[in-house]
Amino acid sequence: MRNPKNNPLLVTDNLPRYDEILPEHVVPGVKQVLADAEKRIAALEENLTPTWDGLLVPLEEIGLPFSYAWGPVGHLMGVKNSDELRRAHEEVLQDVVAYGLRVKQSRPIYEGLVAIREGGEWARLDEAQKRCVALKIRTAEHAGVGLTGEAKERFNEIAKILSQIRTDFSNHVLDATKAYELIIDDKKDAEGWPNSLRQVAAQSHRQANEGSRATAEDGPWRITLDFPSFYPFMQHHRGRDHREQVYKAYTQRASSGELDNSALIARTLKLRLEQAALLGFETYADWSLDAKMAPDVAAVSRMIGELQGAAQVHSVRDFEALQALAKANGQKEPVMHWDVSFWSERLREQKFDYTDDQLRPYFPLPKVLDGMFALSERLFDIEIVRAEGAAAHKWHEDVQFFTVLRDGERVASFYLDPYSRPAEKRGGAWMDDCLGRQWLNGALRLPVVHLVCNGTPPVGETPSLMSFSEVETLFHEFGHGLQGMLTTVDYADVAGLSGVEWDAVEIASQFMENWCYHKPTLIGMTAHVETGDPLPDDLFEKIAAARTFQAGSSMMRQLSFGKTDMLLHSAYDPDGEETAFDVERRVIGEMAVLPPLPESRFLCSFSHIFAGGYAAGYYSYKWSEVLSADAFGAFEEAGLDDEAAVKATGRRFRDTILALGGGKPPMDVYRAFRGREPSTEALLRHNGLL
Numbered sequence: 001m002r003n004p005k006n007n008p009l010l011v012t013d014n015l016p017r018y019d020e021i022l023p024e025h026v027v028p029g030v031k032q033v034l035a036d037a038e039k040r041i042a043a044l045e046e047n048l049t050p051t052w053d054g055l056l057v058p059l060e061e062i063g064l065p066f067s068y069a070w071g072p073v074g075h076l077m078g079v080k081n082s083d084e085l086r087r088a089h090e091e092v093l094q095d096v097v098a099y100g101l102r103v104k105q106s107r108p109i110y111e112g113l114v115a116i117r118e119g120g121e122w123a124r125l126d127e128a129q130k131r132c133v134a135l136k137i138r139t140a141e142h143a144g145v146g147l148t149g150e151a152k153e154r155f156n157e158i159a160k161i162l163s164q165i166r167t168d169f170s171n172h173v174l175d176a177t178k179a180y181e182l183i184i185d186d187k188k189d190a191e192g193w194p195n196s197l198r199q200v201a202a203q204s205h206r207q208a209n210e211g212s213r214a215t216a217e218d219g220p221w222r223i224t225l226d227f228p229s230f231y232p233f234m235q236h237h238r239g240r241d242h243r244e245q246v247y248k249a250y251t252q253r254a255s256s257g258e259l260d261n262s263a264l265i266a267r268t269l270k271l272r273l274e275q276a277a278l279l280g281f282e283t284y285a286d287w288s289l290d291a292k293m294a295p296d297v298a299a300v301s302r303m304i305g306e307l308q309g310a311a312q313v314h315s316v317r318d319f320e321a322l323q324a325l326a327k328a329n330g331q332k333e334p335v336m337h338w339d340v341s342f343w344s345e346r347l348r349e350q351k352f353d354y355t356d357d358q359l360r361p362y363f364p365l366p367k368v369l370d371g372m373f374a375l376s377e378r379l380f381d382i383e384i385v386r387a388e389g390a391a392a393h394k395w396h397e398d399v400q401f402f403t404v405l406r407d408g409e410r411v412a413s414f415y416l417d418p419y420s421r422p423a424e425k426r427g428g429a430w431m432d433d434c435l436g437r438q439w440l441n442g443a444l445r446l447p448v449v450h451l452v453c454n455g456t457p458p459v460g461e462t463p464s465l466m467s468f469s470e471v472e473t474l475f476h477e478f479g480h481g482l483q484g485m486l487t488t489v490d491y492a493d494v495a496g497l498s499g500v501e502w503d504a505v506e507i508a509s510q511f512m513e514n515w516c517y518h519k520p521t522l523i524g525m526t527a528h529v530e531t532g533d534p535l536p537d538d539l540f541e542k543i544a545a546a547r548t549f550q551a552g553s554s555m556m557r558q559l560s561f562g563k564t565d566m567l568l569h570s571a572y573d574p575d576g577e578e579t580a581f582d583v584e585r586r587v588i589g590e591m592a593v594l595p596p597l598p599e600s601r602f603l604c605s606f607s608h609i610f611a612g613g614y615a616a617g618y619y620s621y622k623w624s625e626v627l628s629a630d631a632f633g634a635f636e637e638a639g640l641d642d643e644a645a646v647k648a649t650g651r652r653f654r655d656t657i658l659a660l661g662g663g664k665p666p667m668d669v670y671r672a673f674r675g676r677e678p679s680t681e682a683l684l685r686h687n688g689l690l
Contacts (some may be wrong), residue, residue, distance in 0.1 A: 007032070009069040015413075015448065016072040016434065018395035026073055026088035033069045034092075034099050037062055045108040050115035052129055056136075059109070060438055060492055067435055070096055075432065077167075079417055079452060080395050081174060081424045090167065097163045101156050104143035113137050128663030132493045135662070138291060144279060151278050158275045165264050165271075169254075170611040172261050173604075174426050176254040177225045181208070182246055185220035189239055194357035196467075197232040199459040204229060216459075225250050226422040228456050232356070232467075234341040240333070247338035248599065255601035261610070262581075265603055268610055270574035285570035288616035293501040293623065293666050297570045300619045304559050304566075306680065307622060308591065310689045311559070314552025319593040321347060337594055348549055352542040359543075360465040362526040362535045365418060365455070368471055371525020372478055375515055379650030380486060380658070382406050387413065396421070398457075404485050412437075412447045412485030418474075419457040419464060428607075429453040429473050431480035431509075438492035447496055449484040451477045465529060468543060472513050479512030480505070486658040499662020502617045506624030507631065507670075508657055514632040514686070517544055518640060548688030553593075555622075555687060560591040562619035565609050569616035627670055629683035631657065634674055636682075 008017035009029030040062045048055050077089055103109070116122060116133050125133070144155040183205070184190055190198065201221035205214035214220050223233050223246060230250055237243055254261040269284075276287040285297050294300050319335070322343040326335050335343065349355055373384040383405040392401035398419050404412040415434065417425075434448040455470045466474070484496035493499055515521045519540055526535035564587045572583055584603055588596040608614040631653065638645035656673035670678060684690045 009033070009072065010065070012065055012068045015391070015393050016068055017393050018072060018076070019393045021072055021076065021395075023082065023084035023088045026085070027091050029069050030073065030092040030096065033065045034095055036065065037099065038102075041103055041106070041109075045106060048108060048112050050112045050119060051121050052116070052125060055109070055112045055116065056129070056132060056491075061440065063492070064440060067433075071434070075434070075450060076395060078430075079421075079425050081171075081426065086167075086171060090164070093163060093167060094160050097160050098156070101143060101159055104140050105145045105147075105152070105156075106140075107145065110137070110140045110145045113140070128489050128491055128494050128660075131499065131663055131665075132491050135493060135499050142279065142287065142291060147278060155275060155278045158271045158278075162268065162271055162275075165268055166611045169261050169264050169268075170426065170607055172254040172259040172264075173607055173611070176259045176605070177427060178422055179259075180225045180249050180253075182223040182242065183220055184223060184242070187219060189237075189242070190219060190221060192238050193236050194232065194355065194360075196357060196360050196456060196465060197229075197236060199462075200229055200232075200456060203457070203459055224422060225253060226420055227427055227454060228420045231341070234338065235345040235356070237342070240331075240339065243338040243342060244336070248597075251337075251597065251600045251602050251605075253601075253605040255604040261604040262601070265580050265610060266574065269568055269572060269580060272569065272615065273574060283570045285566060285616040288569065291501065292617065292620075293503045294619070297566060300562075300566055300623070303623060303626070304563055304619065307555060307684075308559050310684055311552040311555040311687075312591070314689060315550075315556040316593055318550045318553040325350070335594075337597060340594070344550060348546060351549065352546045354539055354542045356467055358539065359468055359535075360456075361529045362533075362539075363466040363468070363471055364527065364529050365464040365466055367527045368466055368474065368525050369416075371521065372475060374524065375521050376478070376482065378647065380482070380654040381647075381651060382411070382486070383408075410446060412449070414449045414451055414481050414485060417450070417452045418455050420454040421457075425452075425454065426607075427454055429477050431477045431484065433484060433496065433498070436492040436498060437487055437490060437495040439490050444490065447485050447487065449481045449496075451481050453477060462529065468516075471525075472516050475512040475516055476509045479509035482512070483508040483658050483661065486654055487661040488655075488659040489661050489663040491663075494662035496661045501666050502613065503620035503623040504627070504666035504670075506621055507627045507666075510621075510625050510628035511631050511653075511657075514629070517547055519544070547686075551687040551689060555689070556591055558621060560587050561606075561608075562622060563587050563591065564603075565614070565618040566616060568609075626680050626683050627678045629686050630678040630681075631670075631674065632686075633682040 007025050007029045008020040009025050010032060011017055040058075044055075044058050044062070048058070073089060076085060113133055113136050116125075117137065122130065144152055147155055184201070195216060198216040198221065201223055202214040202216045202219065204224060205220050205222035206212045208222055212220075214222075223229055225246075230246065233246060234243060272284040276282075276284040279287060281287040281290070283297075289296055289300070294303075322340065323335050325347050326339060326343050329346070331339070345356075377383055385403050385405065387401050387403040392415075394401065394415070396417065398417065400416045400418070402414055402416065403410055404414070430452050432450050434450050435445060437447040438445055453470070453473055455466060455474070456464050458464045480497065487496040489495040497505055522543070523534050523540055527533070564584050567583050567587065568580055572578070572580065580603055581601065585596040603610075609618055614620065634653075635646060635649050638649045640646060652673055656669055660669045660672070664672070667677065681690070
């Protein structure tokens with residue numbers, strides 16, 4: 001261990017020192033880690049032995065400093081972004097990319113891995129170790145280990161360019177989201193708003209304007225493009241002109257001026273195609289799917305087509321119902337994009353007779369956490385305890401830290417960063433590894449994960465009162481977290497979510513969402529913030545009935561994203577006359593009831609595929625959802641009211657889906673849990689689309 005006084009990024013024990021890391025630590029810290037790693041890789045190449053202990057163990061040890069240096073830098077870019085941190089990140093980004101390519105393209109290491117696979121060592125490895133070796137070989141081949149000369153130089157040049165583009169794309173979306181505001185100062189304009197929106201918008205005004213005395217009752221109110229502000233505004237604001245203005249601003253984020261991502265999209269698609277061609281793949285999608293569960297583009301298209309066939313007629317009916325309601329309530333204009341959320345919410349209130357504001361008081365975050373933890377403890381035979389203190393090294397005062405125990409012994413820990421902070425935190429919700437499970441120097445390092453949400457923040461002394469969709473999001477991310485934490489695989493490359501094919505990573509997360517509709521579970525995590533009363537039975541029944549509300553429209557929206565993504569990466573010609581936006585408009589024209597807005601530039605903020613890991617992989621949400629719904633079907637078949645059967649099924653889920661991680665191919669893991677391959681029946685049934 002190095003002296004933490006020199007640089008917190010160079011400490012390689014316990015937890016990363018998030019509370020000590022400053023932007024000025026990044027460049028010297030990362031450069032030091034890179035220099036040390038380069039020396040160790042060179043030495044390994046000179047003296048490697050094609051065995052597990054002679055090659056794989058040293059590679060894991062060389063990778064350790066990155067989990068304490070580059071890992072935290074990337075994490076802080078998402079949760080504590082600043083101009084200073086961006087500059088530091090950018091200064092070392094190309095060096096990090098170059099080092100990663102240098103290792104993946106190492107011929108001695110690649111040949112050592114192949115020698116393990118083809119020699120006597122192979123028979124001595126367990127299944128997870130064999131998968132480690134196989135995945136490393138595939139990764140090397142996908143990273144251009146077989147390229148030489150100009151082809152290799154060009155491949156590496158493209159990799160560096162794309163890495164920078166991803167960072168720029170993400171920063172542009174963050175900045176564009178942060179730059180917009182709509183101030184509402186007329187109380188008449190706020191009529192019909194739920195109290196939660198009034199509170200969030202008034203608090204936002206106070207935070208953005210020194211000396212502001214904005215109140216929830218009297219305003220002024222500040223509306224932003226951050227989702228906890230944008231979405232309830234679109235649902236509840238009565239003024240169509242304001243809704244149109246905010247909706248268009250949202251769909252045009254990062255599409256103009258210095259923050260315009262349009263050119264980055266075009267360049268990304270062209271470079272990805274070129275890079276795939278260098279490796280011998282016809283399209284980027286072929287390259288991407290070579291490392292996924294889905295066998296090819298045709299298989300993805302079949303799944304999308306099957307689900308579209310079930311959902312499209314329902315989406316048309318959904319829209320017709322909105323048109324009828326809008327007309328009955330005096331709207332003379334045709335229903336447009338900025339009307340959909342508003343009239344959907346009115347229709348939901350009418351059909352199911354409850355409002356979001358009625359629900360929020362029953363879902364204070366502390367109570368929801370208690371209920372979610374109780375469910376996990378019951379299903380998976382674990383215990384979750386709060387573990388606050390200076391040793392957690394939190395990056396923000398709102399961050400919470402917990403430890404997971406099994407049979408009284410710690411098996412994992414996790415951070416929870418629950419609230420929206422639009423000035424420094426990117427939108428959405430995600431889980432990622434802080435530290436992976438692995439043996440190091442004779443000791444087992446236990447996993448630590450980050451769970452990040454952008455939920456409604458507390459207001460004054462009142463805790464965060466969650467919308468039901470925020471509750472579902474929390475369960476989703478916690479499902480990811482459970483797979484990261486309850487792994488029993490001891491090799492970092494295939495422990496937890498590592499090594500899991502991308503289109504299988506959403507199984508555990510989406511599985512957990514199903515429990516939000518299980519009555520004892522949901523009511524058990526509610527307590528009215530003022531009275532302490534649990535959610536009334538009638539409100540639960542309405543939530544359960546509303547589960548399939550506009551499910552066809554929701555599914556068609558997700559399918560259209562997946563189809564657009566796949567077409568852009570499989571059939572689109574970046575040098576042709578058609579633009580990426582033309583492709584998106586064509587898909588929307590085929591799949592959506594409303595024709596696309598000519599001025600919409602949604603792709604400019606589609607970070608999943610242009611700044612995240614979902615390129616030619618957005619279909620993964622639906623691919624995984626088929627499996628997750630079918631997995632929950634195992635609990636339904638066992639009997640949700642049969643406690644012994646639920647516990648037995650939960651232990652089996654823990655010991656397969658959660659424990660085995662990337663140590664086995666995902667279909668093998670799924671069959672080990674379910675006893676068969678998955679069916680789409682449960683997903684369509686849960687969505688009321690059969």
